[in-house]
Amino acid sequence: MASRTMIITESLSQQKVDQIQQYIPDWNIVVGKETEIWKPYVKEAEIIAGWNRRIEQEVLSQDSxxxxxxxxxxxxxSFPLEQLKVREILLTTASGVHAYPISETIFAMMLGFTRNIHTYVRNQLKKQWDDTxxxxxxxxxTIGIIGVGEIGLETAKIAKAFGMKVIGVRNSGKQAKFVDEMYKTEQLPTVLKQCDFVIVCLPLTKKTHHLFGKEQFKQMKSTAFFVNIGRGEIVDENALISALRNGxxxxxxxxxxxxEPLQEDSPLWDLENVIITPHTAxxxxxYDQRVIENILIPNLKNYLSGNDLTINLVDYHKGY
Structure with a gap:
């Protein structure tokens, strides 16, 4: 019987590869980011962990x-969701592995603003003593978490340690631990006017594209801070710049x-009330260990047993 093939388009240590190999000892595991490493095996690959646009044309062909x-x-x-749906190819995400680092980044930004750390860093470079x-x-x-998934839940938990009121927004409106009030997406205006901090943790879909624009920023308090760690296209950037400039x-x-990368001529770089990180939250x-141990291996066990994938399976109808 010919061996089955898994491609991993990431640079993993041999220890991590061996960790996966023990569950599929007879499989050929091809590992590496470079095209020349995995390209000869694309058509025969049954599972691909990771993604690369150069793979797309090959794997969507009929003989894949x-x-x-x-x-x-x-x-x-960034995935060809419609084509994958037609081909009935399963897609699972790495959702959940970011909960700790991203929630920490969110609070780093929030604390940076409230304690003026971003201003003090600028002043330090100028050797300027100013209490600002x-x-x-x-x-x-009050913190509003727009998109209460794993990241939103971890953020809510930390917020309670600060004695904050936590308002959440999710499509289902289903209540969650650490969230004092939960609303549905269509109730966003009700949420925005209450919040001192608005945190966007949403995936990018047709429904969330430019969810935040001129109208939404006008609904926020003039004293409120906005944090986006979801996807850039969820926000109308020109509307955001205008809202920041106009107070x-x-x-x-x-x-x-x-x-991305953010263009050098973007006004965001020069606004003193903006903190920028380069998509590193x-x-x-x-990261790799959590993807492997918490998602890939548990799903792999189910896949090999002919059972449904139970962790982070994408619903093509919803787009996430």
Whole structure:
């Protein structure tokens, strides 16, 4: 019997490869980011962990053996979802592995704004001693978490340690631990006017594209801070820049942008009420290990047994 093939388009240590190999000892596992490593095996690959646009044309052809893709990222908006749906190829995401680093980034931004750390860093570079009219605290404020998944839940848990009121938004409206009030997406205006911090943790779909625009920023308090760690295209960037310049909101912490890398001529770079990170909120030394141990291997066991994949299976109808 010919061996079955898994491609992993990531740079993994041999220890991690061996960890996967023990569950599929007779499989050929091809590992590496470079095209020349995996290209000869694309057509025969039954499982691909990771993704690369150069793979797309090959795996969508009729003679491809592909049955399951394990994304190495939480977002799947860059995948050819419609074609994968037609081909009945399973797609699972890395949702959940980012909960710790991203929630920490969210609070780094929030604390940076309330304690003026971003301003003090600029002043340090200029050797300037200035108290910058420091007044704000996080304690007892209201945080709105737009998209209560794993990241949102971890953020809510930390927020309660600060004594914050936590308002959540999710499509189902289903209640969740650490969330004081839960709303549905269509109730967003009700949420925005209450929040001192608005945190976007949503995936990018047709419904969430430019969910935040001119109208939404006007609905926020002028003293509120906006943080986006979801996807850049969820926000109308021009509307955000206008809101920041006109004082409609107090500031913005941004890890994601409509076009990445953020263009050098973007006004966001020069706005003093903006904190920018280069799409690194989810970066952590534990990333690969969590994908492998918490998602890939448990799903692999089910796949080999002919059972449904139970972790992070994408619903093509919803787009996530």
């Amino acid at each position: 053996n592909l049955r399951w893709i394990q994304s190495w990222s939480a977002g799947v908006n 009219n420091l007044k704000l605290e996080i304690h007892d404020k 409609e909101i107090a500031g913005a912490g941004l890890d994601v942008f409509e076009k 989810g970066s952590t030394a534990q």
